[in-house]
Amino acid sequence: MTTLGLTGIERLAEAFASARADGRAAALMPYQMAGHPDLASSVEIGIRSADAGADVIELGVPFSDPLADGPVIHAAATAALRAGVRVHDALEVAAKLAPRIPVVVMCYANPILARGLERFADMLAERGVSGLIVPDLPFEEAPAMSAACEQRGLALVPLVAPTTPPERLAMIGARARGFLYAVSVTGTTGERRALDDELPNVLARARASTSVPVAIGFGIATPAQAAAAASAGADGVIVGSRLVRAAGEADDPAAAVGDLVAGFAAALRDVTLG
Amino acid sequence: MTTISAQLEHRFGPYGGQYVPETLMPALHELEQAWVDARADPAFGARLTDLLEHYVGRPSRLYLAERLSEAAGHPVYLKREDLNHTGAHKINNALGQALLAQRMGKRRIIAETGAGQHGVAAATACALLGLECVVYMGTEDMRRQQPNVARMRLLGARVEGVEAGTRTLKEAVSAAIRDWVATVADSHYVIGSCVGPAPYPALVRELQRVIGDEARAQLLEQAGRLPQRAIACVGGGSNAIGMFYGFLDDDEVELIGVEAAGEGLASGRHGAPLTAGGRGGVLHGSYSAIMQDEDGQIREAHSISAGLDYPGSGPEHAWLRDQGRARYVAVTDAEALAAFRRTAELEGIIPALESAHAIAWALANRSSELDVICLSGRGDKDLAEVLARLGQSG
Ligand SMILES: Cc1ncc(COP(=O)(O)O)c(C=O)c1O
Numbered sequence: 001m002t003t004l005g006l007t008g009i010e011r012l013a014e015a016f017a018s019a020r021a022d023g024r025a026a027a028l029m030p031y032q033m034a035g036h037p038d039l040a041s042s043v044e045i046g047i048r049s050a051d052a053g054a055d056v057i058e059l060g061v062p063f064s065d066p067l068a069d070g071p072v073i074h075a076a077a078t079a080a081l082r083a084g085v086r087v088h089d090a091l092e093v094a095a096k097l098a099p100r101i102p103v104v105v106m107c108y109a110n111p112i113l114a115r116g117l118e119r120f121a122d123m124l125a126e127r128g129v130s131g132l133i134v135p136d137l138p139f140e141e142a143p144a145m146s147a148a149c150e151q152r153g154l155a156l157v158p159l160v161a162p163t164t165p166p167e168r169l170a171m172i173g174a175r176a177r178g179f180l181y182a183v184s185v186t187g188t189t190g191e192r193r194a195l196d197d198e199l200p201n202v203l204a205r206a207r208a209s210t211s212v213p214v215a216i217g218f219g220i221a222t223p224a225q226a227a228a229a230a231s232a233g234a235d236g237v238i239v240g241s242r243l244v245r246a247a248g249e250a251d252d253p254a255a256a257v258g259d260l261v262a263g264f265a266a267a268l269r270d271v272t273l274g
Numbered sequence: 275m276t277t278i279s280a281q282l283e284h285r286f287g288p289y290g291g292q293y294v295p296e297t298l299m300p301a302l303h304e305l306e307q308a309w310v311d312a313r314a315d316p317a318f319g320a321r322l323t324d325l326l327e328h329y330v331g332r333p334s335r336l337y338l339a340e341r342l343s344e345a346a347g348h349p350v351y352l353k354r355e356d357l358n359h360t361g362a363h364k365i366n367n368a369l370g371q372a373l374l375a376q377r378m379g380k381r382r383i384i385a386e387t388g389a390g391q392h393g394v395a396a397a398t399a400c401a402l403l404g405l406e407c408v409v410y411m412g413t414e415d416m417r418r419q420q421p422n423v424a425r426m427r428l429l430g431a432r433v434e435g436v437e438a439g440t441r442t443l444k445e446a447v448s449a450a451i452r453d454w455v456a457t458v459a460d461s462h463y464v465i466g467s468c469v470g471p472a473p474y475p476a477l478v479r480e481l482q483r484v485i486g487d488e489a490r491a492q493l494l495e496q497a498g499r500l501p502q503r504a505i506a507c508v509g510g511g512s513n514a515i516g517m518f519y520g521f522l523d524d525d526e527v528e529l530i531g532v533e534a535a536g537e538g539l540a541s542g543r544h545g546a547p548l549t550a551g552g553r554g555g556v557l558h559g560s561y562s563a564i565m566q567d568e569d570g571q572i573r574e575a576h577s578i579s580a581g582l583d584y585p586g587s588g589p590e591h592a593w594l595r596d597q598g599r600a601r602y603v604a605v606t607d608a609e610a611l612a613a614f615r616r617t618a619e620l621e622g623i624i625p626a627l628e629s630a631h632a633i634a635w636a637l638a639n640r641s642s643e644l645d646v647i648c649l650s651g652r653g654d655k656d657l658a659e660v661l662a663r664l665g666q667s668g
Contacts, residue, residue, distance in 0.1 A: 064571040065444070065557065067451050068295040074438070087569045109293050110556040114570025136293045136556070161297035163458060168300070186297055187456035 007153025008130030011102045012178040015055045016213045016235055025271035026230035027055035029215055030261050031106070031240035032247065033076040034059050034093045035085030041253045046097040048258030049243075053265025057097055058133070058238060061090040061107040068135040070190030072241040076248060087111045091127055098128030104157060104178070106133040112145070121148040131155030131178040139172050146175060155179070160209070162186050162202050173209025179236055182206040183218045184229070191221035191241050200232040207233060223267030230271045239264055281310045282480075284472035287596060289589035292471040293556045294451070301458045306473040308378045313480070318377065322370055329402070330359045330369065332484065336492035336646070341620040342633070347640045351497065352623070352649040353489045355513065362626065362651030363485060363513045364395035368464055370481035372399035375462035382406040382461040386450040388415055388443035388509065389581035389628065390422025391651050392466030397431035399464075407431040410449040412441035415580045418659045440574045443509075443584045447558050467510025468588035471559030475588050479515045486520020489646055497644060503528045506648035507631040508548065508602065509581045511588035513650040518600060528601065531591060532635045534577030535604035545575035545582045548595055548602035562589040578607035578663070579627035579656070609634040614653060614660060626651035627660065 006014065019027035030049045034042050046057050062080035066073065080090075087107075094103045105124060112120045112134065124132060131154055137145060139158065149156040155178025160169055163186055173180055182203060185196050196202070199216070206214045215236030216229045226237045243257050250256030284290055292302060312318040326332040335354040343350045355363040368385070375383055383405050387393030393409040400407035409426055413435040416423050426433050438445040447465075454463040468478040486504070493501060504521050506514035508531040521527040533546035544550070547563040555564040557572055565573040565585035577583040594600035605613075610627055613634035618624045625633060629650045636645050653660070 064439075065448055067448060067558075068297075068455065070452070078438070081571060108556075110566065110572070111570035113555060113561075114553065114566065114568065135295055136559070138292060138294065138296050138299050140299075141291055141293055159296045161295070163297050163300045165300055172296075183295075183297065185456075186458060188295075188452050 009153055009155045009177050011130045012056065012155050015102050016179065019055050024268050026234050026268055027215070027236040028053055028261065028265050028268055029056045029058055029236050029238045030054050030243050031058040031060060031238055032257070033073060033080060033244055034061055034090035035080035035083065036076040036244065036247060037079070037253055038083065039085065039089055039093060041247070042093045043096045044254035045247055045257045046093070047100060048254040049261045050101040052258045052261040054101060054261055056102045056104060056236070058104050058106055059090070059094050059097070061087055061105060061111060063108040063111060066108060068188055070188040070241060072245050073189050076244045091123055094129050095127035102130040104131040104133060105129050106135065109134055109136045117145050117148045121152050121154060124154055125152040129154065131157050133157045133159070133181060135159065139168070139175065142175070149177070157181050159183055160206055162196070162198055166205065169205055169209040173206070176210050176212050179213045179215045180206055180210045182214050182216050184216050185219045187218070189218050189240050192219035195219070195225050195228055199229065203233045223263045226264050227267040227271050230268055237268065282306055282473040282476035286590040286593035289554065289560065289562045289592045290472055290475060291561050292559060293561065294471045294559045295455055297455050298458060302471055302473065304378070308374060309473065309477050312374055312377055318373070322373055325369055326366070326484070330365050331357060333488045334358055336489055336496060338496065339621050342617065345616070345620060346637050346645070348642050349497065349644045350636060351493065351501070351644070351646045353485060353517065353646060355485060355648060355650050356623070356625065356629070356652035360391070360395050360398050361654065362391040362395065363482060363516065364392040364466060365398065366484055366516070367466070367478050367481040367512060368392060368395035368399045371462070371464040372396070372403050372405060375464070376403050376405065378462065380460055380462040382408070382457065384408050384450050384453050384457070384461050384463045386410045386443065386446040386466060388446065388583060389579065389626065390415065390419035390426070390655055391581065393426050393431070393433070394422050394429070396464050397426040397429035400431065401429045408434060408453065410434050410436050410446040410453070412436050412443060412446050414441035415443065415446070419580055419655050420658065422655050442580065444572065444575065451558065467512040468515045468590060469510040469558055469560060469586055475560065475590055478512050479519060479590065482512050482516025483519035485513060485516035485648060486518060489517060490520040493646060499644065500524050500527050501646040502643045503530055503645045505530045505532060505632045505636050505645055507532045507582060507628045507650060508587065508591060509584050509628060510586065511591045513648050515588060515590055517648045518594070529594065529599060530635065531600055531602045532632045533602060533604040534579060534582035534631060535606040536576040538606055539604055543576040544604060545577040545584055546604035547585060548587050548591055549604040554592060557586040560589045563587045563592045578610060579631065581626070581628040582631065603635055605631045605634045609638065611660065611663060613637060615664070623649070624653040625649055626653045627656045
């Protein structure tokens with residue numbers, strides 16, 4: 001199934017294009033953990049983020065052993081699981097958000113394998129999800145998932161890291177659909193005080209490797225950092241732990257995340273296009 | 275795979291693979307290449323062999339345990355890995371990997387530990403080679419393996435307590451991997467068992483197969499025959515795979531891996547994914563037999579022995595099982611405790627609780643002509659825990 005008559009891949013392309021057309025240097029892509037602090041708030045957070053200027057929602061599926069995540073997102077996943085959130089529930093959040101904003105689901109490999117790749121891809125497509133990120137499925141392990149996504153017009157978004165050497169970057173970039181996720185730091189997710197000095201190089205190398213947009217993520221926690229990443233050449237900016245922390249701490253999680261997203265959106269609007 | 279030619283097995287049938295964040299992939303390739311180069315380098319081999327002999331004390335003894343044999347009704351030989359320096363088989367792997375790290379120019383070692391034996395082995399190798407060492411350990415394991423925590427600190431390692439989940443081995447491995455993701459440029463992760471992403475399962479097996487290779491030669495010399503059964507406990511499976519490899523091509527030798535049944539397989543509170551069966555899954559970078567729910571969330575393991583308290587297993591074991599080459603069974607906490615005590619009383623040997631699982635199975639399953647059991651470690655570390663338990667049960 002497609003939403004608005006577009007495949008997931010097409011919908012993501014459109015989201016990046018319309019951010020550009022709006023005169024914004026980069027698309028804003030907030031991350032949230034499905035079911036954190038609870039399922040109803042998750043939907044509300046996604047809607048408010050869209051209202052506040054998000055272009056794409058990255059929706060995390062809680063997993064027991066999230067190896068690529070730092071303490072904040074790990075704790076959010078643990079809390080969601082303790083509260084009884086199931087993979088199915090997380091995908092229902094995606095279904096509720098998808099009519100409003102393109103959704104990319106971020107899910108570790110094992111919950112996907114537990115259902116079977118094909119079945120999981122069907123579930124995403126039926127819910128109008130646009131893309132999938134699997135943080136522990138590197139290039140070598142991805143072909144079957146990649147084919148399952150391709151068949152359904154879903155974007156399987158690969159990650160590249162500062163440690164990824166050039167020949168590998170080229171292979172990964174060629175396989176990327178939707179966008180290429182450039183990890184800004186050598187490390188797990190989490191807020192960082194400063195952007196890595198290597199960021200412009202990481203971005204330039206990623207961009208040269210692929211024909212799809214390049215989004216930067218991991219460690220971006222302030223509007224100023226988001227703007228700097230956009231100036232450095234990112235087509236999209238992913239903000240995770242900062243927002244997840246707010247969702248966990250605030251009395252009104254949707255309002256708190258919405259306000260933060262508005263701040264990031266404003267910062268990206270002020271970046272002059274190079 | 276077309277781009278990088280695998281030089282160690284990445285897959286064992288459907289099991290294994292490299293399910294890790296992209297950040298680590300270049301380091302895994304580098305590690306594989308470094309090992310392939312090192313093992314072809316006579317100087318590296320000579321240095322490792324020399325240390326294994328003079329520092330670790332290899333070959334470890336093969337001992338005919340006469341009173342245990344009497345109790346079992348057939349000859350039982352113990353492969354005495356408990357006599358190694360640091361008191362377990364873990365040093366074979368830790369020393370090999372630490373030497374490799376040194377060769378790769380990595381000055382910082384990360385390790386995880388459950389029982390503390392691998393942590394102690396890693397800390398020891400680092401002290402010997404002058405490398406920095408950080409060991410992740412669940413706080414529940416720090417409690418039940420207190421002497422090993424003190425030992426690691428004395429050896430100059432930093433012990434980082436891990437509070438997540440049930441505060442045991444699974445979370446310690448996860449914390450170690452997260453550290454490595456952030457420090458991969460100058461750190462090497464010395465994983466403690468034949469688990470994790472390729473090339474670790476094959477690398478650890480190559481470093482542990484000395485157990486089985488020695489045992490085979492010693493048996494031929496001392497008993498004049500091969501065993502009917504080669505038996506070893508399985509946490510991740512490193513002492514077992516090391517033992518099994520000595521006999522893999524001897525079709526008549528039965529290979530028995532003994533997992534932790536904890537409070538009983540039916541209770542769900544165990545550490546026996548190979549025995550329990552079910553769908554395979556991905557944990558800590560490889561696809562293997564694991565404990566999980568229908569949603570693919572990893573379940574918590576349970577065992578009285580910290581070294582077997584793990585919901586995953588080495589991918590090569592899952593494949594040996596599926597092929598029918600090795601058989602996996604499980605022994606409860608209570609049975610292991612009884613065997614722990616029995617071994618002390620009959621042989622004057624206090625075994626690690628992990629190893630006591632293997633002995634318990636041999637004692638309970640008598641129909642054999644000759645068993646060789648891997649006595650993977652000594653039990654000093656377990657005294658406080660065991661005495662508390664025995665006190666409870668009178
Ligand atoms: C003495 C001893 N035996 C066995 C094990 C289990 O590990 P493996 O299955 O890798 O041999 C441990 C782990 O800590 C141990 O300390």
